[in-house]
Amino acid sequence: xxxxxxxxxxxxxxxxxxxxxxxxxELSVAEYKHISGGFxxxxxxxxxxxxxxxRLSGGIVTKDDLRFIVESIEKYGxxxxxxxxxxxxxxxxxxxxxxxxxxEESLEHGIITRGGGGDFPRNVMMSPLSGVSPDETxxxxxxxxxxxxxxxxxxxxxxxxxxxxVCFSNTPEDITHAAFRDLGFVAKENHTFDVYSAGGLxxxxxxGVCVAKDVPPExxxxxxxxxxxxxxxxxxxxxxxxxxxxxMQDTLGPEKYRxxxxxxxxxxxxxKDLKLSVTPYSSDKPKDGELSHPRAILQKQPxxxxxxxxxxxxxxxxxxxxxxxxxxxxxxxxxxxxSPDEGMYIINCTAKxxxxxxxxTKDGAGTLFETSVACIGSQICQLGLRDSQSLLKxxxxxxxxxxxxxxxxxxxxxxxxxSSCGSHQAAELGFRGAVKQSPDGPxxxxxLFFGGSEALGNERLGTELCVMREENIPKFLVAxxxxxxxxxxxxxxxxxxxxxxxxxxxxxxxx
Numbered sequence: 048x049x050x051x052x053x054x055x056x057x058x059x060x061x062x063x064x065x066x067x068x069x070x071x072x073e074l075s076v077a078e079y080k081h082i083s084g085g086f087x088x089x090x091x092x093x094x095x096x097x098x099x100x101x102r103l104s105g106g107i108v109t110k111d112d113l114r115f116i117v118e119s120i121e122k123y124g125x126x127x128x129x130x131x132x133x134x135x136x137x138x139x140x141x142x143x144x145x146x147x148x149x150x151e152e153s154l155e156h157g158i159i160t161r162g163g164g165g166d167f168p169r170n171v172m173m174s175p176l177s178g179v180s181p182d183e184t185x186x187x188x189x190x191x192x193x194x195x196x197x198x199x200x201x202x203x204x205x206x207x208x209x210x211x212x213v214c215f216s217n218t219p220e221d222i223t224h225a226a227f228r229d230l231g232f233v234a235k236e237n238h239t240f241d242v243y244s245a246g247g248l249x250x251x252x253x254x255g256v257c258v259a260k261d262v263p264p265e266x267x268x269x270x271x272x273x274x275x276x277x278x279x280x281x282x283x284x285x286x287x288x289x290x291x292x293x294x295m296q297d298t299l300g301p302e303k304y305r306x307x308x309x310x311x312x313x314x315x316x317x318x319k320d321l322k323l324s325v326t327p328y329s330s331d332k333p334k335d336g337e338l339s340h341p342r343a344i345l346q347k348q349p350x351x352x353x354x355x356x357x358x359x360x361x362x363x364x365x366x367x368x369x370x371x372x373x374x375x376x377x378x379x380x381x382x383x384x385x386s387p388d389e390g391m392y393i394i395n396c397t398a399k400x401x402x403x404x405x406x407x408t409k410d411g412a413g414t415l416f417e418t419s420v421a422c423i424g425s426q427i428c429q430l431g432l433r434d435s436q437s438l439l440k441x442x443x444x445x446x447x448x449x450x451x452x453x454x455x456x457x458x459x460x461x462x463x464x465x466s467s468c469g470s471h472q473a474a475e476l477g478f479r480g481a482v483k484q485s486p487d488g489p490x491x492x493x494x495l496f497f498g499g500s501e502a503l504g505n506e507r508l509g510t511e512l513c514v515m516r517e518e519n520i521p522k523f524l525v526a527x528x529x530x531x532x533x534x535x536x537x538x539x540x541x542x543x544x545x546x547x548x549x550x551x552x553x554x555x556x557x558x
Contacts, residue, residue: 051199052154055161059154062086063147066097070143076429087163088146091139091427097146098139098427100163101153104195105173105188105215106134106385113372113383115156119149120365128368129423130361132470133170133212134385135163139427159199166207166290168198168275172214172223175384178328179394181347183217184234189325190267191215197268197321205275208282208290212247213271219503222387224248224473226506227255229292230274232267233503239263242270244277245292245304248467252508253293256301258308268321273312281307330380336398342408343401346394352401353384353394357412360421360439361389370407375400387470388458389420416446416456422468425480431463433480433491438517445521451528454537459524461493472508473499475539483514491517495553512550513557523556 062083069079069090076094083089087100103112116136119125127139138149150160162168173191177183194213201207213230214223225231227246234240239261246255262270274292281299283289289297295304315321334350344353358367371393375381380395390412393404412418421439425431439461446456460474471477476497483492492514499509515523530548531541542549 049196049200050157051159051161052157054203055154055159058086058161059151062088062150066143066147069094080429081165083164085162085165085167086150087135087160088150089164089429092425092429092431096139097141097143098137099141099146099149099153099160100131100170101136101138102159102161102163102170102195103135103385104171105177105191106175106387106391107188107192108136108383108385108391110372110375110382112156112158113368113375115153115158117365117369117372119152120368123149125365127427128363128365130358130363130385130389130391132387132389132420132422132468134172134175134387135170136363136385137423139423162199162202164210166209167202168207168211168213171195171198172212172228172387174215174217174220174222175386175392176344176346176353176394177215177217179330179346179348179351179353180217181345183347184236185217185238185264186327187215187217187232187234188328190232190264190323193323193325194267194271197271201275205279207275207278208284209287211274211278211292213274216503221501221503221506224387224470224501225255226501226503227253227473227508229278230271231255232262232270235261237261240267244274244308245295247291247293248470248472248508249291250288250465251293252467252472253296254506254508256296256305256308258305259312264325265323266316266321267323269312269315269319272315272319272321273308276311276315277304277308280311330395332380332395332397334397338398338401340401340405342405344392348395350397351394352396352398353392354396354401354404354408355390355392356404356408357386357388357390357418358410359412359417359443360419360436362436367408367410371404374403374407388418390418414451414453414456415458416451417443419443419459419461420469420474421461422463422466424463428463428468430466431480432482433463433493433517435461435463435469435478435480438478438493438520442521442524445525446528449525449528449532451532452537454539455531456524456528457538471496471499473501474509475499477509478515478520479511481514483516485516493517493520495557497549497553512553515553515557519556523553526556527552
């Protein structure tokens with residue numbers, strides 16, 4: 048992989064200059080965002096602190112990466128970290144000095160923030176258990192890392208209309224949403240990829256167009272080149288609101304879009320040597336026993352386990368991350384894998400190591416509902432309409448005393464605004480920040496979405512049912528949980544024959 052530190056070093060000076068100017072009130076929020084976004088940094092609401100997004104290809108966090116992050120937390124007194132739905136770690140509440148220093152120090156370490164925001168290729172995503180899951184069709188980790196490295200090379204060479212998100216899925220679960228990203232690769236049993244393109248969540252969401260089937264993995268970079276060329280040829284450079292790949296489906300139509308993509312692919316195949324050869328992930332670590340625990344996932348490597356850890360709302364405490372680092376330091380081959388649902392897996396653990404880590408991470412989610420997803424929310428995000436983190440906390444506090452059986456309530460996804468950073472549109476049950484009118488004036492509210500699915504073969508976007516006042520949502524979930532609990536079923540089973548009951552209950556709490 049290429050070392051990009053030298054290439055992006057000069058860019059960091061631009062970021063330093065703009066950040067100083069912003070904090071000295073010489074640049075407006077909008078002017079600063081136009082510059083800082085390209086470095087994975089944004090001013091937080093109020094303009095007195097900043098965040099920095101660390102690009103971590105495929106969500107892979109090595110011990111050395113973790114050491115750097117932990118040392119940075121201590122050096123700069125960082126008190127809020129958030130795992131994003133794009134498998135990055137966001138560092139929050141940074142001063143001007145801290146964000147400038149961290150952007151440069153991250154680059155020198157090898158963690159790149161360039162292109163973490165703005166009109167650039169974003170962090171490449173992959174299924175977090177790639178290479179270790181016994182259920183995977185094949186390991187996609189090597190292709191994801193190669194794609195990430197290749198895409199960084201476009202930052203200085205190509206001006207995209209807007210951001211470009213690329214991902215890889217190793218199972219039909221499709222937790223990375225490959226079927227509705229800008230470019231998604233879905234691994235198949237015959238060791239090929241189906242490729243989807245021009246999809247995306249947010250305003251005017253679209254399912255992706257399947258542009259090719261049974262693609263040999265060694266050709267992945269050709270498809271990325273074709274995607275970039277298609278976007279720069281047909282993407283909208285005039286209107287930022289329509290400058291995402293999914294709008295090419297509107298201007299061209301799905302069939303003409305597919306034809307345009309394949310034309311660019313033919314040119315790439317004829318002009319470039321981009322064939323890949325990657326080594327599958329492996330570990331020959333010996334086992335030391337067996338373990339049975341809900342958060343211990345048996346890997347395909349005999350005797351090794353992945354420990355799942357989901358901090359509530361994806362918000363990590365500095366102590367938790369430090370403790371994990373200290374625990375895994377002597378453990379051979381152990382690394383972290385960030386998940387698109389704001390959690391993480393600690394992989395390559397023996398049974399005894401897994402026991403240690405399970406105890407160490409017991410502060411995380413204990414049920415499916417507690418693994419719910421929420422974007423960082425309006426207390427931090429300039430664009431946020433609602434404080435999604437506070438809503439999730441209120442819902443968790445309301446549900447816990449009920450002691451519902453696990454699965455009685457589903458994982459919910461909360462986005463503070465229509466941007467869908469909490470991926471509410473892909474959730475079985477999702478909420479999006481809104482306003483509800485009342486006799487006393489407008490009230491904080493959320494639109495309730497139902498029926499989304501990321502599973503391949505059943506992929507679909509959820510539909511909006513109603514708008515519910517924020518204060519009613521925890522009570523609605525408790526009432527819903529009580530009905531499902533009485534049926535002795537999980538929510539997913541119950542809803543199959545009780546949609547009318549669900550809909551009536553939602554409308555009741557939407558009054």
